[in-house]
Amino acid sequence: MTTVTIPTLDSDASFTGYIARPEGGAKAAVIVIQEIFGVNPGIRQKCDKLAAEGYLALAPDLFWRLKTGISLDPDIAAEFTEALDWMGKFNQDAGIRDIQAAINYLRAHEGAAKVGCVGYCLGGRLAFMTAARTDIDASVGYYGVGIDGLLGEAKAIANPVMLHIPTADGFVPPETQAAMHAGLDDHPKVTLHDYAGLDHGFATEVGKRRDEAAATLADARTSAFFAEHLA
Template sequence: MTMIRIDTIDGSGSFDAYCAEPAGTPRGAIVVIQEIFGVNPGIRQKCDKWADAGYLAIAPDLFWRLQPGIQLDPDVPEEFQQALGWMGKFDQDAGIRDIEATIRAARTRAGGAKVGVVGYCLGGRLAFMTAARTDADASVGYYGVGIDGLLGEKHAIARPVLLHVPTADHFVGPEAQAAIHAGLDDHPQVTLFDYPGEDHGFAAEMGKRRSEAAAQLADSRTAEFFASHLG
């Protein structure tokens, strides 16, 4: 578990990323895409778990252009508000390019292995965008934020995508969820799972948002998905 530097695609700079390496040869690589709270302890713990499962896991600091090293706690109201502020300033298109740079770095570091991405909250939206815009081998998004507004990009998705949708998400209302299903249920590369009664952030590693049974179910589905498509 260490911090590494990744160069931007256009060579204009570089950014930090948390890197967790498995004990032996990686069975694949996974880029873990942050929430609006930065590469905080919860995101780093996600990486550590993937490394324990045999994957090289890298979480890039996507807010680096705003302020490097942001780490916020969603259970602290003031920090939650700070996170919303950072999200409002964040350039998502630039973020996708940084994720692409991370995918390339992960592929090289893992000896040419396949690379998946998994994102949470803002990262779930970015995972969907990554599936449409990069050569990631498999993509997983948790919580479906704003995906109803990205359905125009679904034609570009050529590799497997898995989406976890909590039905009681107060950031993604019933109409948005219905649009996501209507737009993606028949897509040959996309699988959606609903989580009845669960709210946004239910699969967080720690803190008040975590819903244990649903988190374990979603994470087991993600593990099976990556085992199938990155192996």
């Protein structure tokens, strides 16, 4: 497993990230933002698939301030419960600063002209926050939680955003989805895609939550989005 070390914005500490490099030169870089389960095999597989598409893919360990190297299986009840505990302790504002540090690292140390991000679950929420609070070039969020509470930040979004929303998401109730559409459908930089009847986690690479057809469709939309906006 290949990892890199990323200095924090204050350069007073550092954290690691899993990195997948394409054969030949990368056409751009993409930050893969973890779920509450850490940089686990599914997130690393997301990086590997992006590398196969020609992107330099980096999954930073955003839980490092709590514990380094967290890697949990959502299909194991005890590990799911542990992940919820880590999420409750996680400082999301600090996480966004670490994502900005990862953006800076990719530009300064890896020569990436453009940097995008894609996040899942907690990472989907963080992808939206990244779009509003950093200089990321393009952002994608899958089943982001609690985005209705962040809609006041939408005016700060300057670069393209795509959000994938399963309509039967147990963590994102219909009223939250309605608020997202009401607040974002008219935003010139934001595109929302609904997936009827699907639940949270449908695009996971491994495990019981995956829906093959919907994951394939959503990932194709993401690929086209990055091809357009990270070119």
